[in-house]
Amino acid sequence: MFIPITKATEILKAGGIVAIPTETVYGLAGNALSEKAVAKIFAAKERPFFDPLIVHIAEFADIENLATEIPKNARILAEKFWPGPLTLVLNKKEIVPSLISGGLSTVAIRMPKNKIAIDIIKQTGFPLAAPSANMFQHLSPTTAEHVLQQLGNRIDGIVNGGPCEVGVESTVLGFEEETPVIYRPGAVTKEMIAEVLGMKSGEQGMGSNFQLPSPGMLKKHYCPNTPLCLGVPEVVPLNSGLLAFGEMPKNAGSFAELLNLSESGDLVEAAANLYGMLHKLDSLGLSKIFAVKLPEEGLGVAVNDRLTKASG
Ligand code: AMP
Numbered sequence: 001m002f003i004p005i006t007k008a009t010e011i012l013k014a015g016g017i018v019a020i021p022t023e024t025v026y027g028l029a030g031n032a033l034s035e036k037a038v039a040k041i042f043a044a045k046e047r048p049f050f051d052p053l054i055v056h057i058a059e060f061a062d063i064e065n066l067a068t069e070i071p072k073n074a075r076i077l078a079e080k081f082w083p084g085p086l087t088l089v090l091n092k093k094e095i096v097p098s099l100i101s102g103g104l105s106t107v108a109i110r111m112p113k114n115k116i117a118i119d120i121i122k123q124t125g126f127p128l129a130a131p132s133a134n135m136f137q138h139l140s141p142t143t144a145e146h147v148l149q150q151l152g153n154r155i156d157g158i159v160n161g162g163p164c165e166v167g168v169e170s171t172v173l174g175f176e177e178e179t180p181v182i183y184r185p186g187a188v189t190k191e192m193i194a195e196v197l198g199m200k201s202g203e204q205g206m207g208s209n210f211q212l213p214s215p216g217m218l219k220k221h222y223c224p225n226t227p228l229c230l231g232v233p234e235v236v237p238l239n240s241g242l243l244a245f246g247e248m249p250k251n252a253g254s255f256a257e258l259l260n261l262s263e264s265g266d267l268v269e270a271a272a273n274l275y276g277m278l279h280k281l282d283s284l285g286l287s288k289i290f291a292v293k294l295p296e297e298g299l300g301v302a303v304n305d306r307l308t309k310a311s312g
């Protein structure tokens with residue numbers, strides 16, 4: 001099931017789908033310009049067609065084939081954050097199958113930083129649609145083993161590139177009129193974007209909308225099989241687990257299992273550990289998982305977004 005890059009390239013060129021590492025999470029890749037390959041991705045994930053996919057490119061020039069126009073701010077942000085975990089939503093050209101964009105007139109584009117991902121895109125010669133390599137609404141994979149567990153018998157192969165560096169999905173940013181709007185928080189934070197664009201993140205001129213109009217921004221997403229609740233309960237139910245952050249709560253000893261996203265309270269470390277620890281807790285047959293929310297700043301915003309959606 002684990003295959004080398006050359007084999008993955010071959011399969012992709014023949015219209016197949018393979019899981020590849022990126023710096024955010026593992027992606028389930030297929031030829032973004034092939035309706036058939038894209039349909040296979042939706043089928044393997046059991047993802048509904050209204051939830052659009054991100055197209056991955058290897059060079060900035062590739063964007064010209066996909067988008068009709070590139071706003072000035074999009075260029076500035078791409079120059080600063082690409083390759084990296086920022087996805088830009090732009091008006092799409094005809095060549096992009098409408099299946100990718102859930103019927104919208106826009107397409108989401110990103111240049112990943114992971115060397116393996118970039119090599120594969122370059123070697124295939126076409127952009128890759130690559131949503132997270134997990135079943136729809138389930139936990140995202142940050143190791144090749146996570147992919148194997150969920151999709152092993154549904155896809156044509158997995159390229160094992162070790163654990164993902166960032167560990168949460170990219171920031172998704174679109175433009176309404178000329179105004180940048182964050183549709184999904186991620187590793188590139190609102191503050192970082194505002195700074196590069198010379199805006200104040202709190203002030204008008206930059207928005208965030210984590211619910212709609214991005215159709216994939218469902219309230220329930222990123223879910224373990226075990227029920228997940230936010231916060232630490234006063235009375236700890238039997239056989240429940242805790243996903244902590246920083247200092248342990250006083251009643252930590254009452255939990256059957258304990259994991260800490262970052263004992264030192266480091267938000268970057270917490271993001272990198274998020275899915276791995278959720279996968280781990282989910283595998284232990286617990287009755288419930290409780291998760292502590294992070295400070296609502298920097299990468300904490302993205303982690304809290306995923307935890308909130310995971311709690312359904
Ligand atoms: P995933 O590939 O699983 O990380 O999810 C991709 C997410 O990017 C989707 O769920 C959407 O919320 C967002 N997205 C993709 N394409 C668009 C688009 N054209 N407009 C707005 N959001 C998009």
Ligand code: MG
Nearest residue numbers: 131132140169
């Ligand atoms: Mg996903």
